[in-house]
Amino acid sequence: MWSRLVKNELSKKLVSCNWMSLLFNLPDKMFAGNVVQLNGNDSKAVSLAIDCLKNGNIIAIPTDTVYGLAVDASNSSAVASLYSVKERDISKPLAICVKNVSEIEKWGVTKDLPSGLLKSLLPGPVTVLLNRKERLNPDLNPGVKKVGIRVPGMTYPFIHLVTAALGRPLALTSANLSNEPNCIYPEEFRVLWPKLGAVFVTSVKQLEETNKSREGSTIVDLSVVGNFTITRRGIAYIQTLEILKKYGLVENV
Numbered sequence: 001m002w003s004r005l006v007k008n009e010l011s012k013k014l015v016s017c018n019w020m021s022l023l024f025n026l027p028d029k030m031f032a033g034n035v036v037q038l039n040g041n042d043s044k045a046v047s048l049a050i051d052c053l054k055n056g057n058i059i060a061i062p063t064d065t066v067y068g069l070a071v072d073a074s075n076s077s078a079v080a081s082l083y084s085v086k087e088r089d090i091s092k093p094l095a096i097c098v099k100n101v102s103e104i105e106k107w108g109v110t111k112d113l114p115s116g117l118l119k120s121l122l123p124g125p126v127t128v129l130l131n132r133k134e135r136l137n138p139d140l141n142p143g144v145k146k147v148g149i150r151v152p153g154m155t156y157p158f159i160h161l162v163t164a165a166l167g168r169p170l171a172l173t174s175a176n177l178s179n180e181p182n183c184i185y186p187e188e189f190r191v192l193w194p195k196l197g198a199v200f201v202t203s204v205k206q207l208e209e210t211n212k213s214r215e216g217s218t219i220v221d222l223s224v225v226g227n228f229t230i231t232r233r234g235i236a237y238i239q240t241l242e243i244l245k246k247y248g249l250v251e252n253v
Contacts, residue, residue, distance in 0.1 A: 057197025095148035
């Protein structure tokens with residue numbers, strides 16, 4: 001269910017394209033309407049994002065891995081809309097994004113984890129799978145006992161500002177049609193723009209520092225006491241493995 005994403009030749013072609021040049025040489029009118037250029041003072045952009053989320057709309061937002069689509073995880077109709085827009089199989093669960101590591105215990109069971117483990121893994125490009133708590137929206141991944149939780153790294157602080165301002169978790173997934181390559185530039189998922197409340201575009205410098213490999217986060221299942229399972233290697237596999245073993249956890253193989 002939380003299987004590793006499959007790469008294909010199209011993904012390789014996208015990596016080789018100069019999407020950054022394409023994006024930032026488009027006409028100014030492209031940035032009208034629901035496309036918002038982020039800058040040093042993002043208070044207005046944060047307010048717009050919160051308005052969109054509270055109205056049940058989807059936003060596109062840069063993360064520390066690939067571009068993401070996000071909704072208010074407590075809004076059941078917004079969650080359903082996210083599946084529809086992505087053409088995503090409803091059997092595939094969505095992760096949630098919280099503002100900091102301390103928030104994780106509100107939504108997932110952490111009491112048996114080694115002290116300090118989560119703060120060693122996060123913030124960063126890692127998704128931790130934990131047994132979910134009852135307070136999480138029952139319409140988010142119904143029937144699934146675990147929940148994937150993200151605290152993205154600070155490469156793009158905007159997602160932290162939005163999550164903190166909303167005061168609730170975001171339901172987060174990649175900004176693409178289901179089974180298509182991950183996107184690191186907004187222009188790559190332009191076909192989705194008309195269905196989104198807002199698309200937040202980052203700076204050229206930040207795009208240059210983005211994940212060129214287009215890998216998603218490393219997903220690690222920590223739901224079994226004393227054990228771990230890597231369910232997707234992702235972009236942070238090596239460092240994640242080192243941290244887990246440092247804390248004495250045993251890998252399920």
